[in-house]
Amino acid sequence: MAAVAVSKDSLESDSDIHITLEDQQKINRFARQNAKWEELRDDLKHKKGDLQNLEDSSDDLLLVEDESAPIPFVVGEVFVHFNMEEAKEKLEEAKSKVKKDIESIEAECTNVKTIMSDLKTQLYAKFGNSINLEAEEE
Amino acid sequence: MASTAACESIEDSLKLSGKKSFAGIPEATFVEDVDAYMKDREGVESILRQLDEQHGKYKFMELNLLARKKKLKSQIPDIQKSLDMIQVLEAKKKTNELIETHFLLSDLLYSRAIIEPTDKVCLWLGANVMLEYTLEDAKALLEKNHETARKNLSQVHHDLDFLRDQMTTTEVNMARLYNWDVKRRQALNAK
Numbered sequence: 001m002a003a004v005a006v007s008k009d010s011l012e013s014d015s016d017i018h019i020t021l022e023d024q025q026k027i028n029r030f031a032r033q034n035a036k037w038e039e040l041r042d043d044l045k046h047k048k049g050d051l052q053n054l055e056d057s058s059d060d061l062l063l064v065e066d067e068s069a070p071i072p073f074v075v076g077e078v079f080v081h082f083n084m085e086e087a088k089e090k091l092e093e094a095k096s097k098v099k100k101d102i103e104s105i106e107a108e109c110t111n112v113k114t115i116m117s118d119l120k121t122q123l124y125a126k127f128g129n130s131i132n133l134e135a136e137e138e
Numbered sequence: 139m140a141s142t143a144a145c146e147s148i149e150d151s152l153k154l155s156g157k158k159s160f161a162g163i164p165e166a167t168f169v170e171d172v173d174a175y176m177k178d179r180e181g182v183e184s185i186l187r188q189l190d191e192q193h194g195k196y197k198f199m200e201l202n203l204l205a206r207k208k209k210l211k212s213q214i215p216d217i218q219k220s221l222d223m224i225q226v227l228e229a230k231k232k233t234n235e236l237i238e239t240h241f242l243l244s245d246l247l248y249s250r251a252i253i254e255p256t257d258k259v260c261l262w263l264g265a266n267v268m269l270e271y272t273l274e275d276a277k278a279l280l281e282k283n284h285e286t287a288r289k290n291l292s293q294v295h296h297d298l299d300f301l302r303d304q305m306t307t308t309e310v311n312m313a314r315l316y317n318w319d320v321k322r323r324q325a326l327n328a329k
Contacts, residue, residue, distance in 0.1 A: 076219035081238040
């Protein structure tokens with residue numbers, strides 16, 4: 001989870017410990033962005049896995065020699081038999097959709113990271129060592 | 139059932155102790171100045187314990203919200219899959235072809251089936267109820283469900299964000315109070 005800790009063993013001077021409402025709001029916002037970033041990271045991992053599967057399937061499709069054999073294509077929980085042309089089309093459609101999703105997730109990731117590093121600079125400037133804003137490495 | 143009852147009683151107790159804001163999540167009071175806050179309160183330990191309890195309650199509510207979020211997140215792709223299927227059926231109906239499928243009989247068993255172009259689909263509505271719809275009606279219903287699920291998911295996100303804010307505020311309050319106490323003791327010992 002987000003690691004936003006104001007140091008409990010801090011023996012710093014008074015000015016560090018005095019936190020204004022604005023600072024609290026910045027800390028809160030940082031925690032929110034951090035949580036969002038972790039979620040986006042998970043989503044991105046799943047989507048990339050999906051894309052890899054689709055790429056593998058289309059590679060396998062190229063290996064099929066018999067052009068007229070029906071290809072069972074997953075729709076939901078059933079397999080629908082399509083001919084080679086339609087199957088290729090469906091795969092391309094699915095691939096482009098996943099690629100678009102990945103792009104939008106990555107754009108949001110960049111956005112969130114910018115906000116986070118911005119807030120980090122501000123908070124470290126004010127609190128120095130009394131605050132820890134690093135993500136816990138698992 | 140027990141968990142929702144427990145959640146309600148906790149919400150009630152939180153209602154009495156704090157201000158209410160979103161969906162039963164009480165707002166954590168932000169302490170501007172620790173000195174002024176502690177001036178008329180004795181017993182740092184009891185206050186810390188109170189804050190800790192509040193923190194625990196927030197964590198419990200977070201677990202609930204996360205569980206709801208997970209359920210919604212898994213519902214949305216299911217609805218999407220059904221919508222995809224309807225699209226395929228519509229396309230095939232236009233070309234008037236027979237559809238050959240392998241469909242799920244049980245977890246590890248598929249069976250072959252040949253489907254004629256059809257206008258009707260049956261939708262599982264839950265609670266052991268299945269209704270037959272035309273393709274257009276089914277599509278409209280599924281799209282509506284999709285929208286609702288998405289709206290609920292964004293609402294849960296919203297609540298989670300607010301909850302996290304309150305948790306962070308409580309954590310920061312606890313840390314500041316602890317620091318203030320440590321400093322006070324040092325000052326007392328130094329005298």
